[in-house]
Amino acid sequence: MxxxxxxxxxxxxxxxxxxxxxxxxxxxxxxxxxxxxxxxxxxxxxxxxxxxxxxxxxxxxxxxxxxxxxxxxxxxxxxxxxxxxxxxxxxxxxxxxxxxxxxxxxxxxxxxxxxxxxxxxxxxxxxxxxxxxxxxxxxxxxxxxxxxxxxxxxxxxxxxxxxxxxxxxxxxxxxxxxxxxxxxxxxxxxxxxxxxxxxxxxxxxxxxxxxxxGRTVRLTVDKEPATPGEPVLELSGLVVDDDRQVRAVDGVDLTVRAGEVLGIAGVQGNGQTELVEAVMGLRPLLAGSVRLGGERIDDRSTKEILRAGVGYVPEDRSVDGLVKELSIAENLVLDLYDRPPFGRGLALRPDAIKKSARERIAQFDVRTPSAEAAVGTLSGGNQQKVIVARELSRPLKLLIAAQPTRGVDVGSIEFIHSRVIHERDAGTAVLLVSSELDEVIGLADRIAVMYRGRIIGIVGPDTAREEIGLLMAGITPDPADAGANGATAGTDGGAPSPSGPGSEDEA
Amino acid sequence: MTNAESGSPDKEPATTDQAARMTLDNTERAEPASQQPPERPALGRLFVANLWAANTFTVTLLSLVLAMIVGGILMIVSDPDVLATYSYITARPADALNASWALVSEAYANLFKGAVFDPDAVGLTAALSPISETLTYTAPLVFTGLSVALAFRGGLFNIGAQGQATMGVIAAGLAGFLLPLPAGLHLLVAVFAGAVGGAVWGFIPGILKARTGAHEVINTIMLNYVAVYFLVWLITQNGVQDPNRTNAISRPVDASAQLPRLFGDDLRAHAGIILAVLATWAVAWLLNRSTLGFELRAVGSNPAASRTAGISVTRTYVLIMVFAGALAGLGGSQMVLGTTAAALTPLVVAQIGFDGILVALLGRVKPWGVLLAALLFGALQAGGNRMQSYSGVSLELVTVLQALIVIFIAAPALVKAIFQLRAARAARPQTSLAKGW
The missing domain is CATH 3.40.50.300 (P-loop containing nucleotide triphosphate hydrolases)
Structure with a gap:
């Protein structure tokens, strides 16, 4: 140095x-x-x-x-x-x-x-x-x-x-x-x-x-244009609080259609986490409704929502995604352990679980010495592949992927991205939440930008990065909206920074 | 995975046990063996290497050895006659050493004779007597140990096995002398009542934890007091207290509700130990082979991920505590349906609930490990009685020994440092013991 x-x-x-x-x-x-x-x-x-x-x-x-x-x-x-x-x-x-x-x-x-x-x-x-x-x-x-x-x-x-x-x-x-x-x-x-x-x-x-x-990688995702079908996930007027009882999602309307990837871009902490958890039945809804294929699912348990054909890759894999002490095989059936062929009545079927695990490990290229290894011993990328493998091994109507490649190495990112697109091409609706702008732009067919609990704009994937970046900071092209956001942004004005709330108003 | 480890330890520790003793003696001999052709010594050497690696079994065994050494020192220090020989140790060291050796070796010999086998015993009954005593003390500890271990695997620290056992003993005792039922059925009902009594006492902290987040450690401790004083109050009530007695003791349990003896009327071992083995098997199956056990292990390791995968964490917490309570209640029921007592007294459950915590930790919160740990504790208890009456070493020393064993096990780093063990992969379960808090 x-x-x-x-x-x-x-x-x-x-x-x-x-x-x-x-x-x-x-x-x-x-x-x-x-x-x-x-x-x-x-x-x-x-x-x-x-x-x-x-x-x-x-x-x-x-x-x-x-x-x-x-x-x-x-x-x-x-x-x-x-x-x-x-x-x-x-x-x-x-x-x-x-x-x-x-x-x-x-x-x-x-x-x-x-x-x-x-x-x-x-x-x-x-x-x-x-x-x-x-x-x-x-x-x-x-x-x-x-x-x-x-x-x-x-x-x-x-x-x-x-x-x-x-x-x-x-x-x-x-x-x-x-x-x-x-x-x-x-x-x-x-x-x-x-x-x-x-x-x-x-x-x-x-x-x-x-x-x-150590090898050449493709940094862009190859994909055909989407062929969106019927609406699969419909959110209307969704209002959700976070753990501190502070409003996190404030009236979100959103539709995801079959065969398209809707990306939600936004800086972390603008309500994306709570939005997804509310859809999964992990967080109570204060208002609004969630429909899956036309049926309301907001009064169902997480298990029922998963069984209705929703795949969910949670944003924090070590907290919400995996039980690190359990084996890879067991983590691969974390949501299906009580269903045939893995469980019958009160009894588990270890053979079926192991057999399925070996297939998934091969199919999703999980690098591990054995299916019996504790999942916590795998690298971040391989842990994420285990989650993706678990969620994609059921027939899905909707895949919710939150930060699917956070802390994952380049090789695994490539693989996970291709899987998500593959799932889209099979007609699944995909809701992608990511704070990685490159990822959203690369994968999504439509990009919804979330700021302070609201969707402040939905744009196409060929929109300029700068424009999306401004949206992520809460600045909409519409001057009237910008004023409204500037007012709410004033709450964190305790920190005078060169481009704090003040400069937002100028823009 | 845990399956692989605890799926078959029923036979594993038995063989490893013998093998371990052999190899412990043969450590030096195994070294030259490794210079011979590569195949056989490779196996033997692998075994020795594994043994000296700090795996859980080695640490447990060495903890036992360390505890006995410390216990021996305590015996010497607490015996005035032996201690006197140390005042002139520089002049005649042999006196001090001989006296110490005589005291400690005789005490431990009596511990062994009281717990396992007495070579001087005449007749079958006398020969079986130590084993019978050991099994009598072991049976209830298996249940309370399983209770604590099961809850622990589900991420809950059940300090309430004592209270649950107390409610179990109350329910079983009441069913035993209040219900006029035919033999056989009466016993089944009484045992079942004990399980239900404990289950109810486990359900309360379970539902409080699930619905309000109230910490189970606090609640189970508090419920221990409630249960004990409820028992004390209940014994003196009309219809419960023995009409022929003035002190606090209940009517005796009917003969039709008592667990049958295994080795004839002169020996105390009763069918409770068979129930204990069955319960161990059932808990092992439940944990490793059932959907409920899967939920339990998943919730125990990571409740957030379990909830995300659709497992109902609240339901699992309640079920865990109900099962844990039922197991402790079964343990308690043996204290009145078995041979240690036939009627309720304020101290009828002894310390089985608290000992159960130690047994669970010693058994590494694995079902078959708990069974072996309970056997060790039962043996120490049985042997301690003889040690007290024959060697004059107080029974409290056994409690000290038990405590020392658990302390050494809870501090594997200490054992490893003393014996210079190599770090091994198997060091994880011990650290996980601290997680309940």
């Missing part, structure tokens, strides 16, 4: 990027090898050593305490005290430090805002400020853009450029090729724990992707 360089670390999930950086940050101990900082070997025994050596890290999952203020989070772990033995926390000094760093690097955050009230993009900025107040020379950003809107990502890249101009070095971990090309000075590709190549950002996307997976 050179001073003032942005070095991208590119690799599939499970390639060892995060592990490498955790070693650098002192969270894991290396078995062999050494780390050189300014020519001197460093053996960090914990994050404190790493920080002392001038290394800071922003984790993929933020390490912030949600109920504390920005200033309190920033001083956490390096609390300034005054009053000697009495040890009063010096909040004023922490606030001053935050303000100082904010202005120096043009990273605007309000030191008194409570973390949980802030949007994700700002929370990430707090993480960066936190690292910078420790006076680091090298900043590690572990998949920083995974949770950001295109606009927020753009802002982050600007921040990174400014840090670079100030002489800080940045290690930027990602598996998004576009960002690498936009910002990196040098690219190192890691595969299965080894460096497989170093490239300049001038290399083409396909070259980088091939380096990542």
């Amino acid at each position: 050179e001073p003032g360089e942005i070095h991208a670390l590119l690799g599939e999930n499970g390639a060892g990027k995060s592990t490498l950086m955790n070693v650098l940050y002192g969270l894991y101990q290396p078995d062999e090898g050494e780390i050189l900082v300014d020519g001197k070997p460093l053996q960090p025994r914990g994050p404190a050593d790493a920080i002392a050596a001038g290394i800071g890290m922003v984790h993929q999952h933020f390490m912030l305490v949600p109920v504390l203020t920005v200033a309190e989070n920033v001083m956490l772990g390096a609390e300034q005290v005054r009053g000697g033995m009495l040890g009063f926390l010096d909040r004023r000094r922490a606030r001053r430090e935050v303000a100082e760093v904010s202005t120096r690097y043009n990273l605007q955050v309000d030191p008194d805002a409570i973390i949980e009230d802030l949007p994700v993009g700002i929370q990430q900025r707090v993480e960066i400020v936190k690292a910078l107040t420790r006076d680091v020379d090298l900043l590690i950003l572990d998949e920083p853009t995974a949770v950001l809107t295109p606009q927020e990502t753009e802002e982050l890249l600007t921040v990174m450029r400014e840090l670079k101009a100030a002489g800080r070095s940045i290690v930027f971990i990602t598996h998004k090729l576009g960002e690498v090309k936009a910002i990196a000075d040098r690219v190192t590709v890691i595969r299965r724990g080894r460096t497989v190549g170093t490239a300049t950002p001038e290399a083409s996307r396909d070259e980088l992707a091939a380096l990542m997976v």
